Amino acid sequence: MSGWLVTGAGGQVATHVVARLRELDANVTACSRAELDIADAASVRAVLDRVQPDVVVNTAAYTKVDAAENEADAAHRANATGPQVLAEELTGASTRLLHVSTDYVFDGTASAPYDVDDPTGPRTVYGRTKLAGEQAVRAQRPQGSCIVRTAWVCGGPGPNFIDTMLRLEGERERLTVVDDQIGSPTTAADLGAALVELGRAPGDLPGIVHYVNAGQASWCDLAREVFRLAGADPSRVEAIDSASYAFATPRPAWSVLTTRSWTAAGLSAPRPWQQAVADVVRAR
Template structure:
């Protein structure tokens, strides 16, 4: 269902980028999905060349520095990718025309709330990763306020490669019991659903601004893992709850990462599916054995 628009996806070799390309291909869109080697968003020259060649009317930026712990000792590089890169993209589109959909994260909040975070709740990142992502949000909105959307998401999984669901499935086959953090609560989000939501947004007439997209509901990592075990036919009782102190990490994780999607549905966009349903679909795409 080509709509006459030309789409560009950055970070095509990443988890979200792959699902975005799949979604656009399924929808018969006219698009280019470029890997980091093909489009370096930290280079104004690389961005200029890509925009000149592709001539997109919509850019979805899925490129990001997501190594949360490494960012604590590599904040300059994380800032280059997560803040400078999106700023360069937004500035280039401000000159050439076109919309930018930029993906951000729950880590921009301090993780101490007792309600699902709304788009206008105060930010307060507690890690280098969160600081650089917040800087990227601010740069995009400053450079392209009318034609940009910043979409925060959380706990994204799906597809091949390293992600929480794949790790738990691997550990299920390696260990008799698996200890999982029970004092961090968030919004598990299937990358395929996020990709579909971003494509829907990019094709809709929605004023620029901040939005949240996550699968509906909330869970702890412990609860998520028990549901993973149940869906793959393993005994959920093999999953044991522990607190965050059992797994010290260089970067502080938000204790509360639940995002409200009221902004999303208020914009007339489709309501996200509940996370257990999304997880079941993700497992069905890659069944055990």
């Protein structure tokens, strides 16, 4: 392969995609938002002409769930227009496009893990714009792209749940964390390595896959595990319900994804979230 292009450089997932590619001595170009506006066709064309990648990993996104409600245009530009432009500019090329999406495309009211064919029904601006991005990519590149949905990405670099819990453990004797939102904790390191595995896999790309670390937890469960791994007493984390926490925008009650689609594509089964989180805490 002549090379990889990674958008959204500096973000959690992009950082780990690039790190994994460099471990493999791959030729990788990573572009931040300042270096590549994926919603600007001329900018995209110029970078594609220069890099001529075999694989594009699009991690660029507007991810501020609460702010998106008042900044819908900005969210749509990054999450819907940008992926559409990327896919359009790759028309006719053999380049693989891996596009990272989210559990927020579902309505969050299920009781069984979401599979790739389950009906979508986003309830937030963020979710609706991410779904629009998925649809644009699949319409433009039905054979040369893969949507990779994930959930509860953490581990950094940058602000993330694990580091927040580690900081609060040192600042507070007790803290409260919601226990009625259930999801699939996923470390950015594991997701980054998984995206590289997908991009390097032989054969045709699957259209949509889900990748999360194995197992499920509430935010309270995750916080208690971080405390335990840090040598602190997990009972210092007290459970509350979402109604007791002032979310500006409602969060999904259910964000659990099944990875059957991932392993069915011949890719490595994700490891349990507890193991992945333990690696992050040890690295701190």
